[in-house]
Amino acid sequence: MSQERTEVGSLGEFGLIEHLTKNIEFQNASSLLGVGDDAAVIDHYGKQTVLTNDLLIEGVHFDLMYTPLRHLGYKTVAVNVSDIYAMNATPTQILIGIAFSNRFSVEALDEFYEGVYAACARYGVDLIGGDTTSSQKGFIISCTAIGEVAPDQYVQRSGARKGDLLCVSGDLGAAYLGLLLMEREKKIYLENPQIQPDLEGEKYIVGRLLKPEARKDIVEFFATAGIRPTAMVDVSDGLSSEVLHLCKQSGVGAVLYEDKLPIHDDTRQAAFKFNSEATACALSGGEDYELLFTIPQDDYEKIGNMNDISVIGYITDAEAGAHIVTKGGNKHALTAQGWNAFGGHGS
Amino acid sequence: MSQERTEVGSLGEFGLIEHLTKNIEFQNASSLLGVGDDAAVIDHYGKQTVLTNDLLIEGVHFDLMYTPLRHLGYKTVAVNVSDIYAMNATPTQILIGIAFSNRFSVEALDEFYEGVYAACARYGVDLIGGDTTSSQKGFIISCTAIGEVAPDQYVQRSGARKGDLLCVSGDLGAAYLGLLLMEREKKIYLENPQIQPDLEGEKYIVGRLLKPEARKDIVEFFATAGIRPTAMVDVSDGLSSEVLHLCKQSGVGAVLYEDKLPIHDDTRQAAFKFNSEATACALSGGEDYELLFTIPQDDYEKIGNMNDISVIGYITDAEAGAHIVTKGGNKHALTAQGWNAFGGHGS
Structure with a gap:
């Protein structure tokens, strides 16, 4: 510099x-x-x-x-x-x-x-x-x-249909933990400028916060694989919030599975250190800039060879609402803050 | 409200x-x-x-x-x-x-x-x-x-050619005097909140400051009259500054005439009250949002019936620079601040 x-x-x-x-x-x-x-x-x-x-x-x-x-x-x-x-x-x-x-x-x-x-x-x-x-x-x-x-090939948030698969690219929750880490280090530094920041082993979560990438590769993969998602949104406000938007605008409901949520090992370790639930960070952390999208079940084969896409659930009727099934098998209604943000979760 | x-x-x-x-x-x-x-x-x-x-x-x-x-x-x-x-x-x-x-x-x-x-x-x-x-x-x-x-019909700042007429829509300098007035009234109010603002007779200059209009009518007139300006810019930073931009980007010079500058009567009166030169306000006031443009001399007839366009000068060789000829017949180099902003002007 x-x-x-x-x-x-x-x-x-x-x-x-x-x-x-x-x-x-x-x-x-x-x-x-x-x-x-x-x-x-x-x-x-x-x-x-x-x-x-x-x-x-x-x-x-x-x-x-x-x-x-x-x-x-x-x-x-x-x-x-x-x-x-x-x-x-x-x-x-x-x-x-x-x-x-x-x-x-x-x-x-x-x-x-x-x-x-x-x-x-x-x-x-x-x-x-x-x-x-x-x-x-x-x-x-x-x-x-x-x-x-190309004319009329854009994908809105409103096209998800019952039975579609709910998919997300990459992994979730890391940027939020990067933010917690940087805020902690900032506080320590302000209290004592002699102490150097301790970012050992936190490169992944800090990188996800400070230098996120947009998923150019996923959209290019769609073109190559002949996939046109029925609905799509980027995950900027947290997965829960985006799933709820997509459901509202498509007039559908959704079920997602906690054990299908893609979470990086470094994210899990950081969540543990911060005494947070990795799942909660993935659901409501935000700033992931991954793509959340829905595809017809018939397109499942087409995404088979793209290992950076996870199928995390499926689309239901609007009446069924939007839920997450925990690892323990419990079903909770999704909220914009994750699920049951004020009372912890059940598993 | x-x-x-x-x-x-x-x-x-x-x-x-x-x-x-x-x-x-x-x-x-x-x-x-x-x-x-x-x-x-x-x-x-x-x-x-x-x-x-x-x-x-x-x-x-x-x-x-x-x-x-x-x-x-x-x-x-x-x-x-x-x-x-x-x-x-x-x-x-x-x-x-x-x-x-x-x-x-x-x-x-x-x-x-x-x-x-x-x-x-x-x-x-x-x-x-x-x-x-x-x-x-x-x-x-x-x-x-x-x-x-329409394809390639946009007009840049860089197309003015020697001999072109330099034109401006509407009138200049009013918004700047509106600003001086509002700043004065604000100061008075802050010193004594009992005193109500004195905007009597200043509706025009205040309106030009607070609710400027873009010149939709002029561009529509161009289409009707079959005029395509050789260069155009909107007057946001003051006439002088815009003329200098246009000259620089077109690689030309310009002469304008003080007595051709369109200045509203209310602007002249306000300038007098504020002990300012109306010409200086027109040249360097800014926020007029009028269109400054150049047309070939052959198009002069075409603008004849549009009385809200003033021909204020013409385009010269770059070597001749950019000048204004005062009412008294003196020639001064234009500066971005008007002309000779630090020493008053000659007439």
Whole structure:
């Protein structure tokens, strides 16, 4: 990391934008005009355009005390393209606006954009627009991600049907435990700055928190395998909450099985250390950015050779509600906070 | 205005989004899927898609002490579609994200969205996406405006050519004087809350500040009259600054004439009261949201019957630089702050 500090004011707003965007090279033919005019121009040539936006506020969505700006830039792009993948679409462009107080130097902004560009390269998206402005306090990010999809091939949350299999990619709960860990270490550090953070063996959960990846590979696998999910959503608020959304919007119910929930060994160990239930972390932790989706039972064979997808349950009638069957065989109603969040769980 | 106060927490995040977006009716066939999924979907059916985003921060871009939330919602949409018009495109959709502290009630957010929806109706755009989140301090708005344009018919800032006429819509400088007035009244009020604001006769300049309109009519006029500007930009940072951008990006120079600058009578009177030069306000005031554009001389006849367009100068070689000729016949180099901002001007 450079020790230099260049004041933003020395470049001016337009100089800063030029500085931050001078190395952009478009990866998509659909990116016709980028940063530098009143607006950007794209052409998806007969495909449909998918758009999502997000507002990320320092102190609410991230803590710069333990979030390197490079990771924050990367994560900003990753979590937004995750929403594009959740539509079964391919991300192609992003627009990023940042507001920052004068505690941020040009070098700090460069680090943020290094992360942005690294994620752009990873996901094949072009930065085509930006806004830089000052804030009274802290760092504020707005991100609009844009993608394309063949006409009417996008997947909503509302298409799940009775009998469909409920599937999730990757594993769950790690980012939440990463957050607990970083908050604990922050507290220790604030009480005694001499003590160095103890992150030994916690690389996985910290990585899941600070540098999540969007599931580009899963959407590409769908295309190759000829799968079109009936419904899909990315897991940002916690599995329970997303299952409930999907059920509500599809007008269905669901049963999931505790023993089918994909949980990484490091997550289980961290949950044990934090005196938490790994299952509860998986259900209500959030920030996993995995894909939760439903497929017809007939497509079960097609996902057989993708070992990073778990079938965690199935879709029922709306009247049956949304439940989880515990390892002990008990059935509990799902709530947005996991299940029975105020009374512990039964197993 | 309602005196009720409903806490945002009583609705929850998803309840709030549902509440704020429940009356949306799409005006555009291109709006396929709106609020409520991971992302929105549009299809511009063979046209190109134009996108711009903006981040507006309380205390930096607006002061809620004299900005009604309804006006702020309207202005958010107006200033963003203004960027779409500045590309010679038609706005079709917007995405709006807001972050707010707990001092804002549901009723306050309703007022903001009333303004948003009023502007959406005025400009024919559909709200298709949103994000609502909390902030540590103040009200923060991110807006992404989307528009469409026939293939390759968008107008950049870079197409002005020597001999082109330099034109501007409407009149300039009023919003800046509106800002001076509101800041003065705020100061008086803070010193003595008994004193009521004195806005007598200042309706025009205050309106230009608090409820600017984007120049939909001008872009529609271009289409009817068969005009395609060679370059265009909207006047958000002040005429001087925009002329300099246009010259830089087009690789040209410009001459403008002080006596051709369109300035409203109320603006002149307000400038006099504030002991300011109306010309300086027009050149460097900003927030006018008028369109500055260039057309070939051959198109002069075509704008003849549009009395809300002023020809204020012409385009020269880059070597000649950018100048203004004063009423007294003196020639001054334009600067981003107007001209000779630190030394007064010559006439």
